[in-house]
Amino acid sequence: MGVGDSDPAPTLRDQKNFGLRTMAKSTPATSQGDYYFKWLTAAAALITPLIMAGIFLELVGHSLPSIKEFGFGFLISQNWNPVTEQFGAASSIFGTVMSTLIAMVIAVPLSIAIALFLVELAQPGVSKVVGAMIELLAAIPSIIYGMWGMFVFGPFMARHVQPLLQDTLGFLPLFQGPPMGLGMLTAGIILAFMILPFICAITRDVFLLVPNVVKESAHGMGATTWEVTYKVTIPYGLVGIIGALFLGLGRALGETMAVTFVIGNAHNISASLFAPGNSIASTLANEFTEATDLLYVSSLIELGLVLFIMTYLIQVLAQFMLRRMYKSWSVGL
Amino acid sequence: MKKVTWMAVAVVGLMVLAGSAPAANVTLNGAGASFPYPLYSQWAHKYNSLTGLKLNYQSIGSGGGIAQIKAKTVDFGASDAPLKPKALDEAGLVQFPMVMGGVVPVVNVAGVAPGQLKLSGAVLADIFLGKIAKWDDPALKALNPKVKLPSQAITVVHRTEGSGTTFIFTSYLAGISPAWKEQVGAGKSVKWPAPNSIGGKGNEGVAGQVKVVSGAVGYVEYAYALQNKMTYVSLKNQAGKFVQPKIETFQAAAANADWKNAPGYYLMLNNQPGEASWPIVGATYILMHKDQADAAKAQAMLKFFDWCYKHGSEMAEKLHYVPMPKNVVKMVEATWAKEVKAGGKPVKY
């Protein structure tokens, strides 16, 4: 395999890779030390796939009693009754999907707009500082989001935002029910804050990676900044942006502590965004240590398996998209 | 510089990992009901200052306590939902009542003072069934003509996990309301029918949620209402009188308990007769394995429980828990001598 088989022109990175590749193949193991070194490092590298496989196998293994008992009906049943030992994942799956959906609807336009601000509109100094601040949002631990959500943001929602929504849009079933502050909408908004920095960082990279030549020629033809972004940059980097979206999606699906604090913890599917619900992660956090018998634990672990499969598929898609983007457009390092 | 850092990390790490030698003192691990947690934690704290014994009690709910002791991941379990004798035998467990307490409905309604709101069992059941959805419902107004009730939606707060407090509360509702018995039943965890309901983890969680959500109603063990200055209600008892929750009314209910004729000490204390009786009272139990693998631990446990029976009454009463009467303590200690064995022999404490 030589340089340039898949790319239009050899990039600096390819040249370095070529060097390393050649070295890896042509440097003879000059000592026993080298031989063992290669095998030691390879063994270490194999630990990660081993862990992934291990997680999958353990989850499947411990879910078997529940799978045998409920079959596919588990995924669509709303029943969750530890007393009669009837378990169904529907409300947890619904809550996971719904809160993630709300988070994406809010976070995606915001992230892309912020990336636009950082790359095209702001002075370099401002861009650096604001960029660092947005990245700090990602550093805040999720339990802090949960604490803040329950004690600060929840009451804020209950006192100001939810009554406002109810007064203006209350005819929609989405905004009916008592404004408790805790519930699906609050959980979705907090998730949005959490995934925003991830989507923003990658989108910013995408915007930066589009060759200046392309952008400048569009400007030269009289396009406004927004038009350049909308018609040139985004389509050029679409694969990467979609990868970023999937990454944010994956994070939102699995977020535990922030959601557990504010989602209300009810095995409930409701049309209203003000209603409490739960997600797979919050159900696990709340009920795992209290599960009384084998079937209960097994059902909870089966929930975990469902979440694992969901996030795995999303991650695979995200990796696929991001790899394609970085491979095609990375100029140097 | 980096070498020093790595060395420091390694030293700390080794210190941390090297402490795997068995501890000289015994540490007891227990888990379960949140119902008695305010009391158990104070008992453990006092006992620790007297003897140095560490008791690590995790308040995870009665369901969790039963699961953990069955799985032997803790030394003793605690539950307010007692196991029936057959279940006890199957699991090789012995259970005994430690203390009794009252479960009280608590509310968060503007303008309502503690003890002011009067409820009957039937009305309480209807609220939790979702049939009564607003605070100014005529049924509530009828019981409370002098209280200004707002036109606010009622939010029901319940337990998310398997809870003995839920067991006691739902048993009461099932006994009082045929509709509740048919639709929901009694248990450590039930399907809560009210459309506006949220869950809290532990008595702590329910209390926390009721404090935060305006218009909420929940049920907690009385110590939680007391310690957090919450608005409890006045309930109508079997004799038709409205009583306040406090140690006197709990004691009045507990006085009727017939422990002698309760195999495995399985006894429900809801809706007891007597004009001064609080209608929702229950005992909370300790679960231990009959066959104790570690004699030192078994001895430490029985010593601690014995101390609680004999010296813990004052602390219990301060929190409005009802201590077990002396004759029951005698019965329990006879049970220990008969059932709890370490290495085939009864445990000396």
Place this chain on the structure above:
Amino acid sequence: MMKPRPPTGRRLMDKIVSGWAVISALLGIGALIWILSGVIARGVGALNFSFFTQLPTPPGLAGGGMANAILGTLAMTVAATLISVPIGLLSGIYLAEFGQESRVADNSRFSANVLMGMPSIIVGVFAYTLVVLPLGHFSGYAGALALAILMIPVVTRTTEDMLRLVPNTLRESALALGAPRWKVTLKVVFRAARAGLLTGILLAVARVSGETAPLLFTALNSPYWFKSLSGPTPNLTVAIFNYAMSPYDDWQQMAWGASLVITMGVLAFTLLARFVLRQRT
């Protein structure tokens, strides 16, 4: 020659979008400030001497602190670091130095990326089934294992990226002098990439010190000092979870104090990591 000016409609659109972009940036910054100020305002009151030196007291009794939880979090983080850093460094070396075309490397890289996006509660369940169930009790070791699993992919990825940045000329000249490959990697390349590697480790530590879910059913929590990690181990994050969900005002106050400590710790590590990186590159 002047560029033709776009017609009014398009200019307006441009201005609207620019305005929206600025508003979004302000919203993002505003959220950060709102959260941090909230944590600081509520947490600072709890941080006194006893907070850092005493054990927690039962609800209803005044005083107490979270000293055991602070130590427990430190201990488990150190243990997790000791497990994950060697594995992560060695994996990163393999991927950077030997893994240009091998299937093993592709697999490993892919798994590391996927593992980074895995919900931490799933890792907690895994550690529970792997360590807690067979041993029959909760332990700080299980907690440290869960944290280590979360750290390994971060260390691996950053190690690989940083080692790749080292110019080949460095490797080639060292090899030309007759040094074996492993010496070249460990002595020459490592030294060159030192700052970046440290950054990776700091970022991994920052990531896990704020984690709660993986510890919920592995290390559990404890109100006492711990002598070893072989039993339930006190830690700040699960303690925050328990205290926050409680109705007791003094416990909630301590939860805020602990939140402040953790937030400041994580932010400090993150900023330190960036600073270290900037120093060298």
